[in-house]
Amino acid sequence: MSSEKKRGKQAREAKPKVSKGAGSSKALPKPGERAAILTDQRRLKMARSPHAYVRGNTTRFYEWIVETNGDSLPRGPAIWICGDCHTGNLGPIANQEGKVEVHIRDLDQTVIGNPAHDLIRLGLSLATAARGSALSGLTIVHMLEALAAGYESAFGTKRAKAKLSGRPEPVHLAMKAAVRRSWQHLAEERIEDLEPTIPLGKRFWPLTRAERREIDTLFRNEAIASLPTGLRGRNDAGKVEVIDAAYWVKGCSSLGRLRYAVLLDVDGGVIEGDDLCLMDIKEGVKAAAPRYEDASMPRDNAERVVEGARHLSPFLGERMRASRMLDRAVVIRELLPQDLKLEIDALDEGEARKVAFYLAAVVGQAHARQMDAPTRRSWLAELRRGRSKTIDAPLWLWTSIVQLASSHEAGYLEHCRRYATGVN
Known part of the structure; x- marks a missing residue:
């Protein structure tokens, strides 16, 4: 030594x-x-913003999906899904050799289930962040179109997949910070x-x-x-x-x-x-x-x-x-x-569609690598089915996000009334 x-x-x-x-x-x-203190802390964290409420409320998310959509969602291929696919659960991740890529970074809720659930949860997270950033409803429509296009790109041509290389600014900044970080940064941040x-x-x-x-x-x-x-x-x-x-x-x-x-x-x-x-x-x-x-x-x-x-x-x-x-x-x-979560609580109108496309493509690639070629083609055909003239995205995706956004907003306000009133 x-x-x-x-x-x-x-x-x-x-x-x-x-x-x-x-x-x-x-x-x-x-x-x-511990238990009582941690329960209070979790409730207060969820009261900070509608987006924080969405991120911390996985159980209600699935209860509301069943209540509002029932069996109307397509039954996607049986693959491992994140199960809690909001923006904070994606970010730069390093492997054992030191290479860094943007991946899903929290798998507590992972199950073999319907990939449509990951897409809806990501869309709800982005839509909630957009509303918290005072972006217009039209911008959210375009975001969800970009979300659908980004996800589908993982199942399409090599040319479409290549679009993932153009990182939007929030992702670019996170990746730039990740590759420069050392143990000192981690120690100062975490401990x-x-x-x-x-x-x-x-x-x-x-x-x-x-x-x-x-x-x-x-x-x-x-x-x-x-x-x-x-x-x-x-x-x-x-x-x-x-x-x-x-x-x-x-x-x-x-x-x-x-x-x-x-x-x-x-x-x-x-x-x-x-x-x-x-x-x-x-x-x-x-x-x-x-x-x-x-x-x-x-x-x-x-x-x-x-x-x-x-x-x-x-x-x-x-x-x-x-x-x-x-x-x-x-x-x-x-x-x-190098492990960082993406901080996308606020969205800029100029970057909103790019962020939606990119993150959906990351999730799409995580799903697609588990499917063989015929399964990818079949799932892509299902995703492209039944489009309307007013939005270039699956109607079940749009309807689900609109209904869930409404349920979560009402749930968030009620949560604040019950658990955050009287707290400075």
């Missing part, structure tokens, strides 16, 4: 295992108090510190002894320890050590599940960013997205998430493992600096 690494290891060992960060441990919630500890405070809460014991045991498992050692440039035989861990207050719809941040050291070189790893442990729960009844999927929810990721988002799927912790299914993955 180099003298620099030795100094880094000695410095780490001289530090307390847990930093108090933004507040004393007395002010932090006890494990038994607000470059030191090898996780500061407790608003975002990170203390663990129980049982949780810490289970996390230590988890990373002694060779199959899990191989996740951080498998990245390019790391020592495949490097020893993996848990430096620190905390309960992670993260996400919206996932608030209330088991969620942990784990800081690892690979091969004792904590002074070097490449030897530090920030791992995300997330509970796998039953999907709200409807599955095809005759589909064969893993019964374990974590294994289902990993299997869906391997089909829909290979860059992410190769970096995930399913396991069990505290007798619950959990998904483990390393967070890389």
Whole structure:
């Protein structure tokens, strides 16, 4: 070990295992108090905007689809779908070799089901963001036409697929930022510190002894320890050590599940960013997205998430493992600096159609790679069927989004009345 690494290891060992960060441990919630606090936080996050309400309300989305459309949607091919395909669940993702592409980045709801559901959910997310940006109804009509065209391009000619290379400005900026990011960026963003500890405070809460014991045991498992050692440039035989861990207050719809941040050291070189790893442990729960009844999927929810990721988002799927912790299914993955979500809460009129086309094409490609040529042709023919003279998109897509937008707006206002009144 180099003298620099030795100094880094000695410095780490001289530090307390847990930093108090933004507040004393007395002010932090006890494990038994987590559920009520997290439920309140999730409700308040959903009250921030109609788009936030759409993103955090997957269950109601599918309930309203059944209520409003019933069996009127086309029955698409039986493939793995995202199940929660809103704009925040797409973004730059790096693979183990360091290549970065825009993929689906959250697969909690993945099932073998109807690809039409992903297209509708993405369209609703974009339409809600557009309305929040005060864009006109006509602009939204054109956005949904671009959405249909972008999705269909994944099933058509090579020339049509080539259009994906022209990234709209919000996507271009996210990709530019992603490829430039380093461990320092990730540490400052996620744990607000470059030191090898996780500061407790608003975002990170203390663990129980049982949780810490289970996390230590988890990373002694060779199959899990191989996740951080498998990245390019790391020592495949490097020893993996848990430096620190905390309960992670993260996400919206996932608030209330088991969620942990784990800081690892690979091969004792904590002074070097490449030897530090920030791992995300997330509970796998039953999907709200409807599955095809005759589909064969893993019964374990974590294994289902990993299997869906391997089909829909290979860059992410190769970096995930399913396991069990505290007798619950959990998904483990390393967070890389290049992994970013697209921030499209606001849309510019000049970019709206380009964003819709591009993101729909990303989702279309994730679907198309699972189909053989005859299935792709058949699904494309179904998508192009029954167009009207007033909108160049499937009528079931337009009708679904209009009805869902109305239901979500009413649901959002009622949600604010029930859960956000009296909150500053």
